[in-house]
Amino acid sequence: MRFWRILMLTGVGLAAFAVPNLRAEERPNFVVILCDDLGWGDLASYGHPHIKTPNLDRLAVEGMRLTSFYSAAPVCSPSRVGLLTGRNPNRAGVYDWIPHVEQRNQSGKASRALVHMRKEEVTLPQVLQKAGYATALSGKWHCNADFNTAGQPQPGEAGFDHWFATQNNAAPSHENPVNYVRNGNEVGPLEGYSCQLAAREAIDWIEALPKEKPFFLYLAFHEPHEPVASPPELVKGYEGIARNEDEAEYFANVENMDRAVGELMATLDRLKLAENTVVVFSSDNGPETLNRYRASNRSYGTPGPLRGMKLWTTEAGCRVPGIVRWPAKIKPGQVSDEAVSSLDFLPSFASLAGASLPEGLALDGADMMAALNGGKVAREKPLFWIYFNALNEQRVAMREGDWKILAKLNGGKLPTVSNVTEGSAAKVRQAVLTDFSLFEIAKDQGEERDLAQEQPDKLKEMQGKLEAAYRELTGSMFVWPDVD
Structure with a gap:
């Protein structure tokens, strides 16, 4: 742990340069927390009658709840590429979820083993890194097929100083995963649940940063995507409430993720970083359909009042929970129905950080800050x-x-x-x-x-x-x- 901290702290300053017109204390930190397959209706603050999400409820009360927040796609890989590039993922050549390269010989997946977020794409962490920010990914990557090899660009080449990630799902489940990689080195078997492991890695990274160093953290939970695994004591809490044990497992999985969010938020408070840190919480797409495939027997996510599910272009496929907290600038307790997208992160964060964008970069997102002040987003493109x-x-x-x-x-x-x-x-x-x-x-x-x-x-x-x-x-x- 000490070794990678030293490496991280040594390398951070190499890409830094002074940003004119903005003092360091004026530039906010950014934290993007992304769930996997969380439905619009899966949080208490979005109307779920049973799932306990007190930390996210608090985040919504202290910030703004966005009821028309959209992901860039109705499925994971293109959604994540859109979030990181501010561009429609089809433009980047990522059209569907990316199988691991080992699946290339399966029927219909040969060309998909080539798919990755290409090095030509300009990413949000790259933009912020060049503006002097420390950057980290903790959790799910899923932006290439050939993970942790020289064959395709890896998280480090996408602008992350530090990364602790899996290619796709935590394996064999969320409990005690064995497939995490840290900065190119396989970590091996871990004890605990993936959301806590990812959150604690992020916390260690933040704690090791110099206090004056602005940072961008992308915390990408695996939860509540299958294969779901949840702490038994949380599952037990839904006995008699859930219709069966599988549904109780799902409810507990979301609650366990909420606990991990609470750990991170407590750290920001303790380090006195919360006031000037923009925290955005959302999901990569809508909820999985129960029993759509063999291992999805615990996929009890709900779209709330929306039509469809994950993999649909109707509202439930792309319209997901969205919560933003920034105590320094956002008045607490607000609810906005203005349409906001994960495509908006790159232009919005770059503007707030005083970061320069490459000339001619064609973005599909817009600056969303007007929505966070109760106004309308000025979009050049629908x-x-x-x-x-x-x-x-x-x-x-x-x-x-x-x-x-x-x-x-x-x-x-x-x-x-x-x-x-x-x-x-x-x-x-x-x-x-x-x-x-x-x-x-x-x-x-x-x-x-x-x-x-x-x-x-x-x-x-x-x-x-x-x-x-x-x-x-x-x-x-x-x-x-x-x-x-």
């Missing part, structure tokens, strides 16, 4: 999703202001695509958008009333913007080579 492997037939969706539009591709006949390669790119680009649905989403979060027939003028306007966004994005998306 929020836009294309998920070619969606479970619902309308695989294209867009939200602009109070409205949302969805569409099928070729009448729903375009085959599902988990990765866009040279062999499939033309079909994707030439696809025709059809079967449009229109919702006034600000008033109809459950997407219950399709207004396509009642609002022809609005439909025409939104349809034109959707088609333009589709052509622009598919025209600029990165395409992978085919692999036999």
Whole structure:
């Protein structure tokens, strides 16, 4: 532990440079806490009737709860790439979850073993690192197939001074994982639950930093993604409340994650860092569907009032919990329904840090700070999703202001695509958008009333913007080579 702390502290200063016009004490720290498969309705502050989340409830009371917070995609890997780059993940060539490279010989996954967040992408930790911030990842990475090798860029090459991570899930489960890697070195078997292990690594890292050093922490929990494992005493607390032991396991899993958040927040308080630290809590996508695959028998997440689940382009696929706390600037106890996205982190944090962005960098996110002050986000581009492997037939969706539009591709006949390669790119680009649905989403979060027939003028306007966004994005998306 002492050895890696020394390495981390020695290396941090190498990329630092002074940022003009901002004193060190004026630049906030940033903490992004990301859950895996947590549904919009899985927290007490979002209406769950049973799950106990006192630390996140406190975070919401002390900050702002965002009821229209969106992930960059309805599935993990592209969502994470979008968060880190501020760009639609299709633009970066990440279209679906990334299997480990060892799965390359499984049917349909050969080209997916090539997929990774390429070194050409500019990332949030890189931007902040160049502005003098210390940066760390603790938890789930899932931005490449070839993990912890020289074959593809690793977290360190994406701008993290320190990283403690797994490629995808904690294995064999959240309890006593054996697959964590720290700065390129396999850690081996660990005792405890993954969320606490990730939080404690983050705490150790923060405690080792010089007090004057601003930092960016990306704490990416595995919870409550399967394979779920939870402390028995927490599971027991839901006996007689949950419908069965599997549901009790899920409830306890979310509560255990909340405990890990509490440990981190207590550390920020103890070190007197809380006042000027921006803490954002969210999820990579909506909740998993119960029993969708063999090992998902504990996937009892709830979308609340939203339609669909994970892997859908309807609201429940991408609309997730969002909580932001920054005592120095955000008035506590607020609730905002302004549309905010994880794509907004990079431009927002860069602005607050006084960091420079490369000239010509095409971002899809916007500065979200106006929303955190009760205002509107000024977006040049609507929020836009294309998920070619969606479970619902309308695989294209867009939200602009109070409205949302969805569409099928070729009448729903375009085959599902988990990765866009040279062999499939033309079909994707030439696809025709059809079967449009229109919702006034600000008033109809459950997407219950399709207004396509009642609002022809609005439909025409939104349809034109959707088609333009589709052509622009598919025209600029990165395409992978085919692999036999």
